[in-house]
Amino acid sequence: MNNNKIALITGGSRGLGKNMAQHLAQKGINVVLTYNNKKDEAEAMVAELEQAGVKAAALQLNAGDVKSFDGFVAELKESLSVKFGTEKIDFLVNNAGFGLHKSFAETTEEEFDNIINIHFKGVFFLTQKLLNVISDGGRIINISSGLARFSMVGTSAYGAAKGAIETLSRYMAKELGPRGIAVNVVAPGAIATDFSGGRVRDNAEVNKMVSSVTALGRAGVPDDIGGIVAFLCTEDARWINAQRLEASGGMNI
Numbered sequence: 001m002n003n004n005k006i007a008l009i010t011g012g013s014r015g016l017g018k019n020m021a022q023h024l025a026q027k028g029i030n031v032v033l034t035y036n037n038k039k040d041e042a043e044a045m046v047a048e049l050e051q052a053g054v055k056a057a058a059l060q061l062n063a064g065d066v067k068s069f070d071g072f073v074a075e076l077k078e079s080l081s082v083k084f085g086t087e088k089i090d091f092l093v094n095n096a097g098f099g100l101h102k103s104f105a106e107t108t109e110e111e112f113d114n115i116i117n118i119h120f121k122g123v124f125f126l127t128q129k130l131l132n133v134i135s136d137g138g139r140i141i142n143i144s145s146g147l148a149r150f151s152m153v154g155t156s157a158y159g160a161a162k163g164a165i166e167t168l169s170r171y172m173a174k175e176l177g178p179r180g181i182a183v184n185v186v187a188p189g190a191i192a193t194d195f196s197g198g199r200v201r202d203n204a205e206v207n208k209m210v211s212s213v214t215a216l217g218r219a220g221v222p223d224d225i226g227g228i229v230a231f232l233c234t235e236d237a238r239w240i241n242a243q244r245l246e247a248s249g250g251m252n253i
Helices: 015-026 039-051 066-084 109-129 156-179 195-202 204-212 223-232
Strands: 006-009 030-035 056-060 089-094 134-143 182-188 244-247
Touching: 006 015, 006 066, 015 030, 015 039, 015 089, 015 223, 030 039, 030 066, 039 056, 056 066, 066 109, 089 109, 109 156, 134 156, 134 223, 156 182, 182 223, 195 204, 223 244
Parallel strands: 006 030, 006 089, 030 056, 089 134, 134 182, 182 244
Antiparallel strands: none
């Protein structure tokens, strides 16, 4: 068990982030999760994690507002000191995000900027500002998407931002290697959550389409992803670095 290890998960109060937190707790890893505006959900998640036997905390973060990051890092350091008795985290999971279903021709500059700010610029600068908080020998896991490998109509901005994250992750791995920090990408396929208004979970046609192009014959569920992120935070995964792990059940192969 890793009772003194701490993971920070952005967007950890719901969807895939929540499942990641649950799986990390099962491995005895303490969790700090961020939420954007649903404080009650985040606090319920903290209570659930503590019930599972680990320490947990929740902090508010707008993952696309770079100017707020200095304040967030200061809050994080205070929380780490007060609740965990340390100044460092071991694992950073850049998970926060949202979907955009608009054709390339119809995507507005504002929509594009929102996608880039949260899925790329925010990840770049939040990780940069957390470099002195992440322990040497730690891990960074950036969440991408199957849409960085295959193309589906209506996801150009989102898919392009995830492609940028995958390239950035390799550069992070190269530059942070001297500190023993491994950086990897987990790229989920279509998952049935409340993401994008529950598009895969609640729309039978979308779910059927996803199942039809997936080798294992169904859409994904959160439990298909959380365990992979938790595994990457274990000693068993210590030699995996600068890799893209797609977890899509074999979508569009």
